[in-house]
Amino acid sequence: MTSRRRFLAGLAAATLAPMPGWAAVGSPDFLSAALFDDGTYRLVGLTSAGEVRFSIPLPGRGHAAAAHPHLARAVAFARRPGRFALVIDCATGDQLARLDAPDGRHFYGHGAFSPDGRRLFTTENDYEAGTGVIGVWDAAKGYARLGEFSSAGVGPHDVVLMPDGKSLAIANGGIETHPDTGRTKLNLPTMRPNLTYVSLDGSVLEQVELPVALHKNSIRHLAVRADGLLAFAMQWQGDLTHKPALLGLHRRGDRYHLLSAPEDIQATLAGYAGSVAFSAEGRQVAITCPRGNALHVFDAEAGRFDRAHSLTDVCGLGPGPSGFVFTTGHGDVGHLVGSNPAVSPHPRVHWDNHLVPIRPMI
Amino acid sequence: MRLIAVILSALMPLCAVAQSRDAILTDVTQAHILPRFDHLVEATAALDAAARADCAPGSADLRAAYHAAFDAWISASHLRFGPTEVGDRAFALAFWPDRKGFTPKALSAMIAAEDPAIADPDAFAETSIAGRGFLALEMMLYDPAFADQGDAAYRCGLIRAIAADIHRTARAIDRDWHGYARILTQPGPDSPYRSADEALQELYKALTTGLEFTADTRLGRPMGSFDRPRPNRAEARRSLRSLRHVELSLVALRDLATRLAADHPQIAASLDDAFARSIARAQALDDPALAGVATPQGRLRVEALQQSINDIRSLAAAQLGPTLGISAGFNSLDGD
The missing domain is CATH 1.20.1420.20 (M75 peptidase, HXXE motif)
Incomplete structure (x- = not known):
């Protein structure tokens, strides 16, 4: 379903410049990184119905991507600790620019555009200092590095543009890593994740921390509803006798709420949520849990657990035309409305962690 | 009686598994x-x-x-x-x-x-x-x-x-x-571990985290990057214990892996071989503080040791994990 806003944005882009909008590449709904059975890592334009609109080879395993708000361009990030990201023309598959992390920085794998598409914000690690930064890139001028600002935390993983178009939400996962020691977590006893809202020039607007007892619940992934309600998904770093909530909701100026399934169901998740999304109509919010092979759906208004779906290696998640769309490491693309998912299998594709909506928000 | 026998026989395989998990x-x-x-x-x-x-x-x-x-x-x-x-x-x-x-x-x-x-x-x-x-x-x-x-x-x-x-x-x-x-x-409804699977997963996590720490941190930290090795970052280098920690941790993790794989002799054997190769490499290194990472040849040998530990990690993830109810999926293994 093409939204009116998207259609108009595409039209505007088409008339102002001879650059193709997303309609020219088959109006995919999502971007997803994937491993194909021929051994190639690819960036894929995918529809909610599970149709592949394009697939473009990447030089290594991807993670997430950032979709330009109206041009058919995507920034594909390498899996952390990646040092480069590629700006790809999704119509031709051409590489338009390459972002190299400055000395002493690496990417975490997520990024977001400003509403006009002129600025790109990327989550990065200042690994000698052990602190997080947001890199700012000039998308209008060949993706030159404009500068950076503090993420106001350690290990910023996901970043999303808020619906006001003037602020970003950052998930500071709290975990310090250094490229010399791969993905080893260096500070688990002292980690303090947080959720930080900043203006587009980096001023901290609001910050949310969980209580000390939950300081090992790493805030990793974000989804935002059109009215500004933010959902955050977490990954528990403590021992498995604890079954903490892996999903939280927050609205600027309010207290956060943690959402959890009943304990016997929560216990099956191995403390790990991979992706988070609101449903198309915004009434529901869900997380995927690849280690527990489950997708948990909650009522976003009541903050109540609704149901669990058993889905092997499920991780990618986004809003569908209604309900949710999910992907699995075994190649399934599913459309979930109510209790029964409609699945289209892609047996030769392993869908990677995330579905990135091409509409910036619902 | 017949009905009970049918139910019992249907339950038997489950009980057998449960018993061996408890034994482990x-x-x-x-x-x-x-x-x-x-x-x-x-x-x-x-x-x-x-x-x-x-x-x-x-x-x-x-x-x-x-x-x-x-x-x-x-x-x-x-x-x-x-x-x-x-x-x-x-x-x-x-x-x-x-x-x-x-x-x-x-x-x-x-x-x-x-x-x-x-x-x-x-x-x-x-x-x-x-x-x-x-x-x-x-x-x-x-x-x-x-x-x-x-x-x-x-x-x-x-x-x-x-x-x-x-x-x-x-x-x-x-x-x-x-x-x-x-x-x-004694996992169960009143225990923090609801099932034997959950308790086994905690032990499996100790195995994989231990391997990761030894490969990526005990060896990775002094290795630094090729252009900038960091021998001064080796663990307990002042008392010349850096390499010893690698060896001791591998010996301990080998014991844990063998016990976790007790039900699967073939997996136990292949893990044991992989540990034996790693431990032999560590013993042959003759570089107690890992100071050799500062030279290209020394670094290469430490890198080979690190790779051999990463081989154990892959083996554990591909073979041992699934026997303990840990899926080896593309996303579940990613951890991002």
Whole structure:
């Protein structure tokens, strides 16, 4: 379903410049990184119905991507600790620019555009200092590095543009890593994740921390509803006798709420949520849990657990035309409305962690 | 009766699996976990006694007791859950990696202020975690920078306080593990582990995290990058223990892996072969402080050792994990 806003944005882009909008590449709904059975890592334009609109080879395993708000361009990030990201023309598959992390920085794998598409914000690690930064890139001028600002935390993983178009939400996962020691977590006893809202020039607007007892619940992934309600998904770093909530909701100026399934169901998740999304109509919010092979759906208004779906290696998640769309490491693309998912299998594709909506928000 | 027989026969395979899982949990707890912490208490008691008998940093008896007790901790340090993690006890025993040099700072501050906390075990346990444990003791015994810092009598008191605190922490861990053993071996609706699977997954996580720490941190930190090796970042390099920690951890993890794979002899055998290759490589390295990472040839050999540990990790993820109910999926293994 093409939204009116998207259609108009595409039209505007088409008339102002001879650059193709997303309609020219088959109006995919999502971007997803994937491993194909021929051994190639690819960036894929995918529809909610599970149709592949394009697939473009990447030089290594991807993670997430950032979709330009109206041009058919995507920034594909390498899996952390990646040092480069590629700006790809999704119509031709051409590489338009390459972002190299400055000395002493690496990417975490997520990024977001400003509403006009002129600025790109990327989550990065200042690994000698052990602190997080947001890199700012000039998308209008060949993706030159404009500068950076503090993420106001350690290990910023996901970043999303808020619906006001003037602020970003950052998930500071709290975990310090250094490229010399791969993905080893260096500070688990002292980690303090947080959720930080900043203006587009980096001023901290609001910050949310969980209580000390939950300081090992790493805030990793974000989804935002059109009215500004933010959902955050977490990954528990403590021992498995604890079954903490892996999903939280927050609205600027309010207290956060943690959402959890009943304990016997929560216990099956191995403390790990991979992706988070609101449903198309915004009434529901869900997380995927690849280690527990489950997708948990909650009522976003009541903050109540609704149901669990058993889905092997499920991780990618986004809003569908209604309900949710999910992907699995075994190649399934599913459309979930109510209790029964409609699945289209892609047996030769392993869908990677995330579905990135091409509409910036619902 | 016939109906009961049918139900029983239908349940039998499940019971068989459940029984063997319980047996594995009991075996790992009784034969792998508890003896390691019991031994840690004995070795740290000897360390405490040696420091009280002679606090001179060059004392042969004190240094021997330090090595024996540190060996005991490294052989148990992969068991970082339950009582080991309460109050960050594992970090109180070994604050490493110390990315920002907190240990020398904490020790210098104690010495400069002649902090009276060294006279009171409760007060000492509340001082900076970086100034406690084996790496703080190592610095006091082996680092020339601390040989003549401040007052000699205070340094002696500090060495004794660190040794006594190590023993105290070890005793607390061991005592709590003897209670926690029941929790781990009797999972169920009222236990923090709801099922044998959940308890086994905790042990599997200890195995994979231990392998990751040894490959990526114990070896990865001194390796640094090819252009910029960091031999000064090797763990416990002042007392020439860096490589020994790699070997001790591999020996301990091999024992754990073998017990976790008890139901699957072929997987156990292939894991055992992979550990044997890694341990042989470590023993052949002859580079106790991993200082060789600074030369291209030395680095290559350390890299080969690291790769051999990564081979064990892949094997565990692909073969052992699935037998314990851990899926080896593209996304579930990603951890991002």
